[in-house]
Amino acid sequence: MFPHKISKALLDAGCSQKELAHGIGATECTVSHYCSGKRLPNLITISIMAKFLNCDLYELIPYYDPKDNRIK
Numbered sequence: 270m271f272p273h274k275i276s277k278a279l280l281d282a283g284c285s286q287k288e289l290a291h292g293i294g295a296t297e298c299t300v301s302h303y304c305s306g307k308r309l310p311n312l313i314t315i316s317i318m319a320k321f322l323n324c325d326l327y328e329l330i331p332y333y334d335p336k337d338n339r340i341k
Contacts, residue, residue, distance in 0.1 A: 271331040272306040278329060282322040292321040
């Protein structure tokens, strides 16, 4: 779920994984792991990503469906 959400946010922002890594103070390897689903960022990191990507925090929260306004 999160890999799909972060990939969509990166695409919408026209941003690469490398740019995101530098923008949030993470390594490229860490961001790659987030994008592949090997690791899941904590809520603080997701918040920083959302701010950097200029998207709504809820667009990145895993298992959150904004249509239903609930966590699945």
